[in-house]
Amino acid sequence: MTESAHSPETAVMPAARPSGGRRTRGERIWRALRKAPPSAWFGIVVIGIYLVVAIFAHWIAPYSETALVGGAYEPWGEQFLLGTDQLGRDMLSRLIYGARNTVGIAFVTTLLSFAVGGVLGLIAAVSGGWIDQVLGRMIDVLMAIPQLIFALVLLSILGSSVVNLILIIALLDSTRVFRLSRSVSQGVVVMDYVEAARLRGEKLPWIMGREILPNIMPPLVAEFGLRFCFVFLTIAALSFLGLGIQPPTADWGSMVRDNAALITYGDITPLLPAGAIALLTVSVNFVVDWFLHKASGLRE
Amino acid sequence: MNPVVRTVLQRLGLGIATLFVVSIIISMTIAMLPGDFASSILGQSATPETVAAFQREVGLDRSPVSRYIDWIGGIAHGDFGESYASAGSLAGHRREVAEMIEPRLLNTLFLAGAAALIAVPLALILGVLAALYRNTLFDRVVNIVTLSSISSPEFFLAYILIMFLAVKFPIFVSLANVSPDMSLLDKLYAIALPTFTLVLVILAHMMRMTRAAIINLLASPYIEMGRLKGARPMQIILRHALPNAWAPIANVIAINLAYLVVGVVVVEVVFTYPGIGQLMVDAVSKRDLPVVQGCALVFAATYILLNLLADIVTIISNPRLLHPR
Numbered sequence A: 001m002t003e004s005a006h007s008p009e010t011a012v013m014p015a016a017r018p019s020g021g022r023r024t025r026g027e028r029i030w031r032a033l034r035k036a037p038p039s040a041w042f043g044i045v046v047i048g049i050y051l052v053v054a055i056f057a058h059w060i061a062p063y064s065e066t067a068l069v070g071g072a073y074e075p076w077g078e079q080f081l082l083g084t085d086q087l088g089r090d091m092l093s094r095l096i097y098g099a100r101n102t103v104g105i106a107f108v109t110t111l112l113s114f115a116v117g118g119v120l121g122l123i124a125a126v127s128g129g130w131i132d133q134v135l136g137r138m139i140d141v142l143m144a145i146p147q148l149i150f151a152l153v154l155l156s157i158l159g160s161s162v163v164n165l166i167l168i169i170a171l172l173d174s175t176r177v178f179r180l181s182r183s184v185s186q187g188v189v190v191m192d193y194v195e196a197a198r199l200r201g202e203k204l205p206w207i208m209g210r211e212i213l214p215n216i217m218p219p220l221v222a223e224f225g226l227r228f229c230f231v232f233l234t235i236a237a238l239s240f241l242g243l244g245i246q247p248p249t250a251d252w253g254s255m256v257r258d259n260a261a262l263i264t265y266g267d268i269t270p271l272l273p274a275g276a277i278a279l280l281t282v283s284v285n286f287v288v289d290w291f292l293h294k295a296s297g298l299r300e
Numbered sequence B: 001m002n003p004v005v006r007t008v009l010q011r012l013g014l015g016i017a018t019l020f021v022v023s024i025i026i027s028m029t030i031a032m033l034p035g036d037f038a039s040s041i042l043g044q045s046a047t048p049e050t051v052a053a054f055q056r057e058v059g060l061d062r063s064p065v066s067r068y069i070d071w072i073g074g075i076a077h078g079d080f081g082e083s084y085a086s087a088g089s090l091a092g093h094r095r096e097v098a099e100m101i102e103p104r105l106l107n108t109l110f111l112a113g114a115a116a117l118i119a120v121p122l123a124l125i126l127g128v129l130a131a132l133y134r135n136t137l138f139d140r141v142v143n144i145v146t147l148s149s150i151s152s153p154e155f156f157l158a159y160i161l162i163m164f165l166a167v168k169f170p171i172f173v174s175l176a177n178v179s180p181d182m183s184l185l186d187k188l189y190a191i192a193l194p195t196f197t198l199v200l201v202i203l204a205h206m207m208r209m210t211r212a213a214i215i216n217l218l219a220s221p222y223i224e225m226g227r228l229k230g231a232r233p234m235q236i237i238l239r240h241a242l243p244n245a246w247a248p249i250a251n252v253i254a255i256n257l258a259y260l261v262v263g264v265v266v267v268e269v270v271f272t273y274p275g276i277g278q279l280m281v282d283a284v285s286k287r288d289l290p291v292v293q294g295c296a297l298v299f300a301a302t303y304i305l306l307n308l309l310a311d312i313v314t315i316i317s318n319p320r321l322l323h324p325r
Helices: A008-012 A025-034 A038-055 A091-127 A129-143 A147-158 A162-189 A192-199 A204-240 A252-265 A271-299 B003-032 B037-042 B048-058 B064-076 B097-132 B137-151 B154-168 B184-190 B192-217 B221-229 B233-270 B276-286 B289-316
Strands: none
Touching: A038 A091, A038 A271, A091 A129, A091 A162, A091 A204, A091 A252, A091 A271, A129 A162, A129 B003, A147 A162, A147 A204, A147 B003, A147 B233, A147 B276, A147 B289, A162 A204, A192 A204, A204 A252, A204 A271, A204 B154, A204 B233, A252 A271, A252 B154, A271 B137, A271 B154, B003 B064, B003 B289, B064 B289, B097 B137, B097 B192, B097 B233, B097 B276, B097 B289, B137 B192, B154 B192, B154 B233, B184 B192, B192 B233, B221 B233, B233 B276, B233 B289, B276 B289
16 A cells, blocks of 8 residues: 555655655654645644643743742733732743653653553453453542542642642543554454464463554554643642642642632633643644544545 | 343443442442551541551551441431541530532532433434534534543633623632522522533433444435435434434433533532532541541542443333333
8 A cells, every 4th residue: 555546646745755656654744744734734833832832941030930030920021921829929930840841740640541551451452361351340449439539538638749749630631542442453353464474373461562562652652642631631630629730739639729719800810821821731632533533534 | 130130230230239339339438548547537646545546546557357247338318427527526516417418419410410300301402403513513513612621621721701791791600509598590600610610521422423323324225225315314314323322322321420420520619509519639638537438429429329320221112122022
């Protein structure tokens, strides 16, 4: 299956392929991007900006995230572009560091939940039998409890710290990943090439990693975006409730909570971190929408 | 036996079994308590004797099984135990968890009910309209607005509403204080903003699913038949498509009502509404475990019940099961 069979325009643009062979991965990605709708472009650009801000927070932010640099609740101005918070810390700097802390923690949590849920789902699909049954029933019960409520129970017992937060949310979210990874790999497990690998005597990790995983990547990648949004919103909600990321770490959810009093005076500053959360989730959703559309289009 | 009755009974049994296992999990989580818990509740100055007395009172010295049987047995009689905030104090009045939960649960159900009463009809109407005028400007605007409201944290929506409807244009109040002696109208006025927030939170998903369920059916031959007969688009959707779309729509409505129960936690905190969600958040930060467990059980039971309802509605509205060959 070559790409030229699908796109007639390649015939008139042979110069785009100097080697004459298949396009490199980079070229293919660039071609797909060029045809992406504006909403997807918007999403990609926003995610890119967030990444740059998160990685270079230390150099971009005018002040440190924890330093008291002025009076409490100073208005927007020359020295403090977005004013200061309830303790006199620079709002802009905390917003910038928040990109690193809030997004970073949500990202690590999602990675962990995919590692746990994805691997367990693969194991359940490949081995079948009682392992599949036991895992499936356990996950069913875990999913019967609303995630936020379960997280609250566990946090009240273990206490709130970043490590506990990551572990608890990752564990609860891995149930959803398990369901998806199990159901998509079940479609692949019955394929002849998996059977062939089994008859060759390959071990379970090899079958999972080399035969099945590459074939279930597209739905998993899309799910990663959606799960990230969900984890991100859950952590933001918990931090907003005062039970997630603890002070003095700059975090968008708790920043909204701490400065909420300003809203009653008509000051929009507390809405900025909340808006930053919403903008990122909307952007990821746009990109995932487009990706799903592409992935389903390619399968036809 | 009729297959519908049999499937419904199966689901009911499964739901009760799930609730049972969930109650075990909620009770077992106490076993994960870190060792220094008693001293962190009683303060650093607590003597070993007070700590031991506290642990006996809480039941930490007994086996998990007997603790669970006591707990679940009490709940069967409507006794959720006593709040830690009062345990350990020698005289003082004891606060029963059940007493704390009951009035707040009623408040929460009132708020969630008001939100559901507005959101469900609105979602159906908007969904049908979006399906009718699909791929038009109206559809696209609704699509982008709903996608953004799904992706926003609840507190963002809540504060935007406060900003515009309580601060810039003081139409409503931002503190949703209700007390039992208020008239219904006063209560409804007080909860206007939290209700709007919850409506926005659940509206989007229900509306999108309604639209998708109807559009999904529009390719069916009987829709084409209706169109060839010359029926008007509105009539095709209301008379031909909608009746067949009820199953997925009812399902998504029930799931969203279940979600509402959880979404209410954050909204209650924003508007300082005296509901069970705020009670639970307070209890978590005080690590008042009996209250946390009681609230969690109530939340989980409501959630499981509504999901069960979703299952049953889907089964009942499936014509293939209703008319077995």
